[in-house]
Amino acid sequence: MQPEPAWRLGSGTLIFAGVCLVIALVLLRLVLRERITLQGSMSYLSFLVVLGSMAVFPAQANWVATRLGFTLLSNFFFCTAIAMLAILHLRALVTLSKVQLRSVVLTQELAILSEKIERVEASQRGDYRAPRAQTP
Amino acid sequence: MRVLIIVPAFNEQEALGGLLGEIRGLSPAALGTELETVVVDDGSSDRTAEVARQGGARVLRLCGNLGIGGAVQSGLRLAARESFDYAVQIDGDGQHPPSELVHLLAAAKAAEKPDLIVGTRYHKQGDGFRSTLLRRLGSWWLRVLLRFVHVRVTDPTSGYRLYGPRALALFDETYPYDFPEPESLAVARAAGLRIAEVPVTMRERQGGRSSIAGFSTLYYMFKVTIAIALTYLRSRKRVAKENPTDAT
Numbered sequence: 001m002q003p004e005p006a007w008r009l010g011s012g013t014l015i016f017a018g019v020c021l022v023i024a025l026v027l028l029r030l031v032l033r034e035r036i037t038l039q040g041s042m043s044y045l046s047f048l049v050v051l052g053s054m055a056v057f058p059a060q061a062n063w064v065a066t067r068l069g070f071t072l073l074s075n076f077f078f079c080t081a082i083a084m085l086a087i088l089h090l091r092a093l094v095t096l097s098k099v100q101l102r103s104v105v106l107t108q109e110l111a112i113l114s115e116k117i118e119r120v121e122a123s124q125r126g127d128y129r130a131p132r133a134q135t136p
Numbered sequence: 137m138r139v140l141i142i143v144p145a146f147n148e149q150e151a152l153g154g155l156l157g158e159i160r161g162l163s164p165a166a167l168g169t170e171l172e173t174v175v176v177d178d179g180s181s182d183r184t185a186e187v188a189r190q191g192g193a194r195v196l197r198l199c200g201n202l203g204i205g206g207a208v209q210s211g212l213r214l215a216a217r218e219s220f221d222y223a224v225q226i227d228g229d230g231q232h233p234p235s236e237l238v239h240l241l242a243a244a245k246a247a248e249k250p251d252l253i254v255g256t257r258y259h260k261q262g263d264g265f266r267s268t269l270l271r272r273l274g275s276w277w278l279r280v281l282l283r284f285v286h287v288r289v290t291d292p293t294s295g296y297r298l299y300g301p302r303a304l305a306l307f308d309e310t311y312p313y314d315f316p317e318p319e320s321l322a323v324a325r326a327a328g329l330r331i332a333e334v335p336v337t338m339r340e341r342q343g344g345r346s347s348i349a350g351f352s353t354l355y356y357m358f359k360v361t362i363a364i365a366l367t368y369l370r371s372r373k374r375v376a377k378e379n380p381t382d383a384t
Binding site (some may be wrong): 028108119131133 | 199228
């Protein structure tokens with residue numbers, strides 16, 4: 001009797017595809033509620049689509065894995081997942097750094113503008129305690 | 137000549153009052169400049185801003201703690217925006233005696249017109265505060281590193297600095313945020329700025345506590361080493377782009 005191929009579509013793979021689908025739906029719900037942006041979540045959705053496809057089409061995934069030199073489909077799966085998570089993390093890091101730099105500039109601009117407003121208001125009030133330059 | 141004195145301060149209520157008093161005691165006529173002082177309150181939780189206002193300084197109050205780099209850059213932005221001729225950084229902990237400002241200004245008026253002048257505590261023999269052995273060792277390492285980017289200074293961690301118009305324009309655009317002193321020297325050199333050094337006397341901090349202590353010292357050295365190496369690579373790339381025939 002021939003052994004059953006490990007990549008055959010079974011309940012395990014269907015459950016995993018279901019989990020991917022649920023996570024994708026949660027993600028879409030968060031987008032609809034404007035908790036996260038669609039642009040920001042696109043890479044995450046793509047990741048779920050790739051993992052879900054590997055679960056639904058194990059034969060095709062196995063074909064690709066064999067061509068890439070993997071002897072076990074599970075190894076291919078883990079390698080793909082780790083690589084994609086690393087890419088997602090890097091992307092998040094880039095976005096975070098951009099936001100951090102912007103927030104620094106905004107904090108500085110806010111402080112400069114607030115000080116300017118305070119000075120204008122103080123001069124309008126004729127406040128003698130307003131800071132003045134030390135002139136020769 | 138208009139000079140803006142930038143005092144970055146984070147929880148420095150103890151030292152700040154005395155420091156501002158010393159700044160007020162400076163004679164603009166003797167220095168030949170018009171002086172204005174701005175205290176950059178880097179999100180302090182104590183009375184730093186209040187003490188600064190009482191001391192007659194302008195106050196930039198940052199709504200969050202940006203670190204020393206972000207605080208200094210706020211002052212530099214203000215100086216560039218309000219067309220000051222020079223800006224001088226004096227730390228809010230009182231380590232930099234304002235009376236030493238005269239040496240920085242004299243160097244700024246020299247014929248070579250440096251863009252960035254660093255006050256060094258290691259030129260004068262015997263007098264003044266010299267920090268701990270560990271810090272001096274770190275300072276030696278940074279000096280060696282900075283030589284790779286063609287910066288020759290004896291005190292790369294000194295925050296007592298004078299910024300000329302070109303330095304103000306550069307640092308308005310880009311300034312390192314954490315532990316910025318050595319890195320900013322590399323950035324300035326990579327942008328083709330002239331850097332000079334003058335001997336000054338420093339003293340121990342007059343209050344508060346240093347942000348670099350314990351484990352953060354190791355992080356400081358590690359981060360600054362990487363930052364200077366990256367600046368070196370960036371400057372090589374820039375030189376190669378500007379002079380394609382010289383690139384080897």
